Amino acid sequence: MEKEADLFYRQLPKVELHAHLNGSVSFSTIKKLVARKPHLNIEHGMTAIRSGQRRTLDECFQVFKVIHQLVDTEEDILMVAKDVIREFAADGVKYLELRSTPRKEKTTGMTKRRYVETVIEAIRQCKNEGVDIEVRFLVAVDRRNGAEVAMETVKLAEDFMLSTDGLVVGLDLSGDPTVGHGRDLLPALQKAKNCGLKLSLHLSEVPSQADESELLLNIPPDRIGHGTYLHPEVGGSQSLVDTVRKHNTPLELCLTSNVKGQTVSSYSQHHFLYWYQMGHPSVICTDDKGVFCTDLSQEYQLAASTFNLSQEDMWTLSQKAIDCTFAPDLKQQLHQKWLELRPTLFQL
């Protein structure tokens, strides 16, 4: 039975909308990176949070620092991005939106522009090699770096949106949610929205951010990352929920990430249920499949077993995710693919 369910979720065509590049690095890629940089003395235990382990969100952000030390050249970024894309494809993901933060030139030896070009090159190479997945890219703003850097990043993202034949589709706001305030970033986010970049914003990932969430929700964003503390039962408010409902803004929900990062106390307490029961667009995602040792099939399977959902329910969930992507040009093609694949899945 278990095996059959494993196979079902692996074969289920899936859409991944919330994946941070450097959080998605698998164990096998980490091994290659460690071999390139033995002097750093980094072990796998320092780059991943294994099954049953928990970390505070703060400790998770220490893990990203270690990974950033390992991934610090153009060659590394190209390899990491190609490996991550291939792994998502092998897991049955047919459409992937990757996001990543261009880092300071001092830390990578390359400009932020070159950083984005390298990720785009990885996407193109995978396409040319026939990897069965469509990939789009969101340029990420790290909230810790403040308003000026955010504005520069928006300009960079806009340039790439115009020059990459639609591969760069949007902007992500992420980084340690306890640092800085969204109000300072509003002009940059608004500019991004006005120039046609789609916005996916991490918000209410931690408690007591109702003010910031209200500001950000009124932009409004095109999708919400986590939104863990938006609803009244966890200290959010009905008016925040009403705003999300009014704009019909989809949520990107990452179960294992939230449980391992301890912003949610257990799988059964995850806010997936709150939004799903309301029929609100909710998309299951991984966040950081490498750091949290998971993959998208496993997240679908966990949601199904935790909330007692059928394979048919999960099929519908994965199909509806197509309508939440930032690539309108691909929607019809993806829906077609789902229809073609359906018979093989339900014969299992």
Ligand SMILES: CNc1ncnc2c1ncn2[C@@H]1O[C@H](COP(=O)(O)O)[C@@H](O)[C@H]1O
């Ligand atoms: C766990 N919840 C989270 N909340 C907020 N931001 C997160 C995150 N997980 C990852 N990131 C963001 O993604 C970066 C790593 O990938 P990139 O170097 O950009 O590819 C982290 O440094 C952080 O800014």
Ligand SMILES: [Zn+2]
């Ligand atoms: Zn995230």
